[in-house]
Amino acid sequence: MLFAGLAIYSTLNVVVGFFIFFAAMGEDGTAFMIVGTVLLALSGLGAGIGLCFVRKPWARGLGLGLMIGWALWSILSAGFCTGINPGLYA
Structure with a gap:
């Protein structure tokens, strides 16, 4: 199941990454970057910790x-x- 979790997160990372890439091309790309960062952290770390309990x-x-x-x-x-990476928001 560890490898399944790794594959699930990798797929989610690619999907959210493409969403952020295309959404950030607009006027305020920083807001989409922050939403994507929080979404990836909650799905990877938050769900991971929750499932470990x-x-x-x-x-x-x-x-x-x-x-x-x-x-x-x-x-x-x-x-x-x-x-x-802080260089993304500069």
Whole structure:
């Protein structure tokens, strides 16, 4: 389930990333970037932590996969894919 969580988060990251890319082309792109960053953090970390508190092995594995997916995308892309890089808002 860990690998399933990683795949789910990666898919969600690509979908939200394309939404942010096309939405940020307008006048106020910073607002869309902030919404996307919060959405990705809540889906990766918030849902991951919530699933880890469920007392089922599949939920714990899926939660760990979501959190590991968020961390890997953040580290490997220097925060560009998850929106935590401060250079995106300058």
